[in-house]
Amino acid sequence: MAPIDTLIAGYRRFRDGEYQDQRRRFDSLAMQGQSPKTMIVACCDSRVDPTRVFDVDPGEIFVLRNVANLVPPYELDSAQHSASAAIEFAVTQLEVNEIMVLGHAQCGGISASLTGKFGGAKAGEGHFIDRWMSMIDPARTAALEAAKAHPDINPQQVLELAAIRFSLDNLRSFPFVAERVADGRLVLRGAFFSIADGVLKLLNPETDHFEPVPV
Ligand SMILES: [Zn+2]
Known part of the structure; x- marks a missing residue:
């Protein structure tokens, strides 16, 4: 077929x-x-569909998907920022109450970052993936160093979670996001979905740990 x-x-x-x-x-x-209350930034990965994971109806969540669910920093330049346009629309026009950055296990984008397999690649051979993933280079270096110092640390898992925190930090760099977070109109959340066991973890802002959601 x-x-x-x-x-x-x-x-x-x-x-x-x-x-x-x-x-x-x-x-x-x-x-x-539409008047969704939540925006979700998720990966393009075909195994992690937010409408399935959260069993929501049409109209309930506003979803941005890109490689490795990354939010780039707020940048006012002449480039055409796809992610920033979606965030601006969700926050200032739809006035969503929450934005969730949903990371996942076995992320190919994170793996590409760690291995550097597309480093210096030409267009059509990984150039765009490499350029996109380069925004988490500092977190990549930190994950690799942590794994070197402690062999029991899995750098893929470390970087998958670090990339979620990175995206949450970048969300706060958007003035219209920061303003709404400050006055309570908007809440930012980090979440992580494990494909193999179906477990969803939420970032607890008090403990700064990803904790499994009871089922
Ligand atoms: Zn992914």
Whole structure:
């Protein structure tokens, strides 16, 4: 079966099933627009779909996905910032109440950063991945050094969690985010999903640890 056939078959199931079940919701979303309360920054990884992990309905979460769920720093220059545009829209237009950075285990982007396998690669051979992941180079160096000093430390796991903290810090560098966090209109959260065991961990701001969510 060609990939498009799989999609068409899924579309038909959707039209006969969920779309019919939620017809009123879809009509309302079409008429009144969206008003999600939460934005999620997730990885492109096909195994980590926030709408599945959190079992939410259409219209409930505003999702930005990119390689390794990274939020770049706030930069006012002439470049076209895809992530910043999505964050600006979610925060200032939709006025979401929460932004969650959702990292995950076995992240290919994090792995590429650690191994440096695309370092110096030409366009089409890893150049864009290398450029994108280079924003966490300081955290990468720290993870590799930690693993060197303590062989029981897994640098992949360390960097996956460090990248979430990095993105949360960068979110705070956006003035319109910082302002809303300061006055309580916006909450930032870090989360981590383990594909192998289905466990979700949340970053506890008091302990600064990722703690499993009881099920
Ligand atoms: Zn990933």
